[in-house]
Amino acid sequence: METILSINGLHKKFGKIHAVNNVSFEIQKGNVYGILGPNGSGKSTTLGIILSVVNKTGGNYSWFNGRLETHEALKKVGAIIERPNFYPYMTAYQNLKLVCEIKGVPFSKIDEKLEVVGLSERKDSKFRTFSLGMKQRLAIASALLNDPEILILDEPTNGLDPQGIHKIREIIKLIAAQGTTILLASHLLDEVEKVCSHVVVMRKGVVLYTGTVDGMINSEGFFELQSDDNAKLENLLAQHPSVSTIKLNDGKVTVYLKGTLEAGELNRYLFDNGICLSYLVKRKNSLEEQFIQLTSNQPEN
Incomplete structure (x- = not known):
C-alpha cells in the first residue's frame, strides 16, 4: 500500500512549551485517519508543520514515499486548517472561480465539487448569506477543486449544530468512498469513531496510540x-x-x-x-x- 505521508520524530517547541514531542506515524493511501486529542495536544501544530505553515524544531516528514519535494507534494494536497475565508459579497460559484484561477484548475470542476458538498442549489447565493455549516462545506469544495490525493481537515465540525455536524460527516464519508485519503484533527471521540478507519491519539504533544480504530476499541472486550x-x-x-x-x-x-x-x-x-x-x-x-x-x-x- 502506498505511503502518502511519513512523519518521523517530529518536534516543535514554542519557548518552554514542547507542543509536538517526538511524533511519528504514517498515512497510507485510501484510509481515513483521525488525529484525536484534547485542545492543546499538538494536533493543529502537527498539521501546520506538514503543510509548511509552521516551522519544525526537529525531526522530519516526507510526502509520497519521498518522491516529491514538499512544495510539489502540496499540489496534491487539499487542506482546511483555518476558518473558511471567502469574499462575502461574491457568490459561491464566483469564489470558487477565483480558487480555480489560483490553482490553475478548469472551471468545469466547480459544479462537480459543489454537487459533492450539497451546495449546487446555492451556487449563485452570496457567501455572506451562508450558515456556518454551509461555509465549511464550501471550503471543502474549494479544497477538492484540484482533485487532491489527500484531504486534510482541522476540526471540520467545530462550532456546528447537530444537523451541520451530520452533513459534514456524511460528506467526509462520501469523499473517502471515492478514493481520497483523509486526515482530520478532532477532539471529538464520536467523530473519529463514526468517520475514521485509523486513529492517532495525542496528549500534550505526545503520541499515545497509533493504529486502527477497531484495534483501539479493545478487541478482547x-x-x-x-x-x-x-x-x-x-x-x-x-x-x-x-x-x-x-x-x-x-x-x-x-x-x-x-x-x-x-x-x-x-x-x-x-x-x-x-x-x-x-x-x-x-x-x-x-x-x-x-x-x-x-x-x-x-x-x-
Missing part, C-alpha cells in the same frame, strides 16, 4: 455475568488464564479480559465447574473508555 453464587463465580473466573480483572457491581460480575475468550467457551468452563449462569453478555470497550484509559495513564509534565 469484557463480560457481564450473574449467577446464584457470585462468590464461587468470582473464584472460578480468577483461575481462568484469559481473565484480567473482576469487578462486582449491582449484583453483576464484570470480567475484563487479557486474552481471547468466547461466550460459549466461558459458559462451558463455568458449567463444568458447577456454575449455572442466569445472565451472560459480552461487550466491547467503547472508544471513549479506551481514550480515557490512555490519557489518564500518561503522567503530568
Whole structure:
C-alpha cells in the first residue's frame, strides 16, 4: 500500500512549551485517519508543520514515499486548517472561480465539487448569506477543486449544530468512498469513531496510540455475568488464564479480559465447574473508555 505521508520524530517547541514531542506515524493511501486529542495536544501544530505553515524544531516528514519535494507534494494536497475565508459579497460559484484561477484548475470542476458538498442549489447565493455549516462545506469544495490525493481537515465540525455536524460527516464519508485519503484533527471521540478507519491519539504533544480504530476499541472486550453464587463465580473466573480483572457491581460480575475468550467457551468452563449462569453478555470497550484509559495513564509534565 502506498505511503502518502511519513512523519518521523517530529518536534516543535514554542519557548518552554514542547507542543509536538517526538511524533511519528504514517498515512497510507485510501484510509481515513483521525488525529484525536484534547485542545492543546499538538494536533493543529502537527498539521501546520506538514503543510509548511509552521516551522519544525526537529525531526522530519516526507510526502509520497519521498518522491516529491514538499512544495510539489502540496499540489496534491487539499487542506482546511483555518476558518473558511471567502469574499462575502461574491457568490459561491464566483469564489470558487477565483480558487480555480489560483490553482490553475478548469472551471468545469466547480459544479462537480459543489454537487459533492450539497451546495449546487446555492451556487449563485452570496457567501455572506451562508450558515456556518454551509461555509465549511464550501471550503471543502474549494479544497477538492484540484482533485487532491489527500484531504486534510482541522476540526471540520467545530462550532456546528447537530444537523451541520451530520452533513459534514456524511460528506467526509462520501469523499473517502471515492478514493481520497483523509486526515482530520478532532477532539471529538464520536467523530473519529463514526468517520475514521485509523486513529492517532495525542496528549500534550505526545503520541499515545497509533493504529486502527477497531484495534483501539479493545478487541478482547469484557463480560457481564450473574449467577446464584457470585462468590464461587468470582473464584472460578480468577483461575481462568484469559481473565484480567473482576469487578462486582449491582449484583453483576464484570470480567475484563487479557486474552481471547468466547461466550460459549466461558459458559462451558463455568458449567463444568458447577456454575449455572442466569445472565451472560459480552461487550466491547467503547472508544471513549479506551481514550480515557490512555490519557489518564500518561503522567503530568
